[in-house]
Amino acid sequence: MQSAVSRNMVESLSVPTFRVGYAIKTDKLDALYEKVKLKGVTKTLLLVKAAGMALAQHPVVNASCRDGKSFSYNSSINIAVAVAIEGGLLTPVLEDVDKDIYIYLLAQKWRALLKKTRMKQLQPNEYNSGTFSLSNLGMFGVDRFDAILPPGQGAIMAVGASRPTVIADKDGFFSIKNEMLVNVTADHRIIYGADLAVFVQTFAKIVEDPESLTL
Template sequence: DISAFASFTAEAAAAAPAAPAAPAAPAAAAPSPPPPPTPAPAAPAPAAAPAATVSSSGAPGGRGFASPRAKAIARDGGVDIALVSGTGPGGRVIAADVEAFIAAGGAGVSLPAGGASFANLPPFEEVNVKMVQKITAARLLESKTTVPHYYLSVEVSTDNLMKMRAMLNDSMANPKAKEPPPKVSVNDMVIKAASLALRDVPQMNASWHGDHIKQYSGVHMSIAVQTEHGLFVPVVRNSDKLGLKGISAAVKELAGKARDGKLQPSEYDGGTFTISNLGMYDIRQFSAIINPPQAGILAVGSSSKKVVPTKDGGFAESSTMIATLSADHRVVDGAVGALWLKAFKGYMEDPSTMLL
C-alpha cells in the first residue's frame, strides 16, 4: 500500500523497524481530518435548502460560483445551476453536485433553451418563422454583433419641403384625367436628398471588405418596406439621377411587388445605402441597424410642430423631423458622417436645390 510509506524518512528507518509503522497509515486516512476523501455522497442532502449554500458562494454567475464543467452539465441537462448546492471549496458547485442533483430528480428546475422558465406564462402558440425572417434575423444579428455602429442625429426643418411638395403635386394634378396622377411623398423627397448627399460625400456610399473599402460611383438606394411576408429592402437604382416623379413611381412599383411577394432577387440586391422611415407610425426618433455590407442607414421620424425663434427676435411655428444616421465606423469616421448629415439637411431645408 503506497499510503503506508507516506511518512517514511531515512531517520525513521534507522531509528525503528518499518513494519510497526504500517498500521498508523489507515488512521491518517480516517474521515475525521479535513478534507474528507469521499464527500460526494453527501451532495444530495443539502438540496433541500439550496438558498443558504448559494448565498455563501456569491451571486449566480460570479467568480467561483460554479466550475466550467458544472455549468456545461447544467446547461446540457436544462438545470438552473443557481438551485444546485455546492460542495466544492467555498461552496463552489462542481460537476458531481450537478450530476447528483439531476439524479435526485431536480423537479421544477428545467429551463427552456432561452434560459427563462415558462412555468408561469399564460398559454401561447408557436409561430413558424418564414425563410425571409430567418435571413433577415441572421443578417441583422451579424450586423449588430460585428459592425461597429455609431449614431448621429439632426433636426431638420420641413417647412420649405412641405410647401414645395404641395406645389409639385398641384402642378401634376389633372382634373380631366381618368385616374388620379401620382403624388410626390415626403419619403420620395427624403430619398432624393439622401441620394444627392451620397453623391456629395462619396465616402458614405461605400462598404467594408476586410483589407479594402469599396466606394461606389453609383447610388442605389435601398428602401425598407414592411409587409405581411416580412421586411424587404427593394432598391431604387441610380436614385441620385432620377427626378422626384421617377423616384415616386419606382418606390410605388417596388413596394407593391414587395407586399404581393413578387420581388425578384435583382430588385432587392445591390443597394449601397438604406432608408428606413417610420414617420407614418408617428415615431419621432429611432435608430436603425445597418444593412450589411452597406456603411450606413438613415432612420427618419415623423414631422411635428414646434415654436422656434425668428431672425427678427420673435417666434413662429415650424415643422421639424429628426433623422438619425447609423454608420459603420470602419468605413466612415464621425466627422464624415456629420458632413453627410449636413449635406442631407441642406437639401431637405432648401429643396429647390434638389431640382438643379
C-alpha cells in the same frame, strides 16, 4: 424571409457603428409635398432623392466594407427603402438615385417596385443591391428611432415624424417651425464622425430648400 432577416441582424452585431442625430426644418418640404403628392410622389421619395444628392457630394458615406479588412467606393448610389409587409420587412432598392432622374419618373419606378414588393415578386438585384438605406417611421407618428445597419452598407438613415416645434433664431426670437429628427447609423470602420456630420448637414440644406428635388 424571416430567416434572412435574422441572419442579417446577427451579422450586423459584428460591425462597430455610431450614430449622428440632426433636427431638420421641413416647412418648405411639407409645402412641396402638398404640390406633388397628387402626381404620386411620396414624402419618403423626396427624402430618398435628397439623400441621393447628398451622397453624391460625400461618397465615403456611400462606401462599403464587406470583408472587414478593406472598403470600396460604390460607383452607383442605390438606396434601399424599408417597407413593412405582412409578416416581415423588405427593402426594395431605387438604383442610381444620384442621376438626373425627374422626380415623377422616379415615382413611377418606385410604384412598380412597391407593387412587386407587396406581391413578394422582387428579384434578388431589386432588394440586395443597396449601397445606403433609408427607413421612414415618421409616417407612423414615431418621433425618433435608431436603425440597424444592413451588412455591406456604410450607413442607414432613420427618419422621424415632422412636428411643430418652438425654435429660437440667432437673435433670440422664437417661432414655430415644422421639424423632424433624423438619426444616421454608420459603419465606423470606414466613416468617421466628421464625415457623417457634414453629410447630414448637406442633406439638411437640401431638405430645407427643396426646390432642386423637382428639377
